[in-house]
Amino acid sequence: MQDPTTHQTDVQQVPEPEALEPGQDRSAFQSFFRWWYALTAISETEDVPDLLEREIIRKSRLLSVIVFFLLVIFVLFIPGCLALPNRYVLVADLGMMVICVLALFLNRAHKPMVAGVLLVLSFEAALMMVVLTTQPLDEPSIQQYELFVFGELLAVSLLSARSVFFVALFNSVFICLSLLYQPQTPTLAADLHTQFWPMLLRPVGVQLLVAGVTYLWVSSASNYLSRAYRAEKIATAAQQTAEKQREIAEQDRLRLQTDIERVVHNHATAMNRRLITKIPLQEYEPVLWPLINVFNSLQNRLQHTQQVEQSLKQLNQAISQCAELISSGKYSPLQPLQTKTNLDLLLTALREHFKGAQRQDESSHPPFYR
Known part of the structure; x- marks a missing residue:
């Protein structure tokens, strides 16, 4: 009697008929x-x-x-x-x-x-x-x-x-x-x-x-x-319509990506050079207008900040100048001094105050008593 394992092995080793002939x-x-x-x-x-x-x-x-x-x-x-x-x-x-x-x-x-x-x-x-x-x-x-x-x-x-x-x-x-x-x-x-x-x-x-x-x-x-x-x-x-739509979408994506890169480049250049520039809306796609408005708003705030910073710098310089004059004894409250800052309001009020005090002093002490 033949071993089943051996029989199975023999069957597996039998060459298969050439299946390529019908195909050929x-x-x-x-x-x-x-x-x-x-x-x-x-x-x-x-x-x-x-x-x-x-x-x-x-x-x-x-x-x-x-x-x-x-x-x-x-x-x-x-x-x-x-x-x-x-x-x-x-x-x-x-x-x-x-x-x-x-x-x-x-x-x-x-x-x-x-x-x-x-x-x-x-x-x-x-x-x-x-x-x-x-x-x-x-x-x-x-x-x-x-x-x-x-x-x-x-x-x-x-x-x-x-x-x-x-x-x-x-x-x-x-x-x-x-x-x-x-x-x-x-x-x-x-x-x-x-x-x-x-x-x-x-x-x-x-x-x-x-x-x-x-x-x-x-x-x-x-x-x-x-x-x-x-x-x-x-x-x-x-399929052709889908391909055209994909091509149009890809073109829109590339154009949008290019516009975004331009916007970011313009904003970065302005920030690095501390320039105040506005990005025109008409040169870009309408979908980017909200983003451009945000950048333009930031530019407006930056401009206002620079103006405040410049005013504060001038005010500090005026205060330093007045402090030096006071320390050296060269400052007189009655002497007009223009700093072109908000400090001029304080100096004007002090000058008027001293002038008023001087007039009161003169009125309370006539000249013949002097």
Whole structure:
């Protein structure tokens, strides 16, 4: 019996299958179709804002892929055409190959709608030619009626979704006329005589069923793509608006930062040089006006402080001068002295006081008593 631990170790050591091969195949597949799109389809730009242009590019790439597979099928069908008794099948096959190449040129020339119409009409005409040249019409040949659904698939894929009903109606009418008026083998004629409606309803029902299902599928897919394109456009517009708003906000922030630095620099320069300057409001953003008003108010207070300081300095100098005169005995209260400070009020009051006292003294002591 094997040890579970050993078994677990062995399992972990088993090399895993190369998971890169599918990715590599997918990458080669995508690379091939990128080359094929660049050769046969409308080149897709990075920014296609118009919904109609994006739909045209999508139809162009779809037509390119469909024509590629049609060419492969028509080439592979050549040996089968040689084995059929109806030689016109080979003509139709080779003619459709030429039409496919012409459709690729039209698709590359930014005319995918014209190329799509050409493909649908050519396929319908080629299949009608194969059916009409099958003389007489037998029971195995009426199975070709069901091939008309490929014309519907081409129409609903390359043209508008509603065009599939016109193609289905045309195919149904052609099937009815073919069964009624085309030469038939005796066996088919006998079967149609007894089972005409079942044999008619089968191909016609297939046409109508395919038309309805493909219309619902393509119309719903188109609506989904339209909503997705619109949502993408709205998201792109919102992203661009957000980016513009971020750029504007960043510019405003840088401009505001620059203005703040200017205000601070001007205020610091004025403070360092002890200058009284006012910052003009009109040169800055309105959001900075309250801050500038504060700085201007500080400048006003600084100016008032300097004036008070200068007055106090002059007053101190005047007091010192008067003190020196008094100390040296050179000062007389009756002597006029102007200091141009508030001290002049005191000196004037003292002088008037001494003058008044002197007059009283003279009036109380007449000259003859002296």
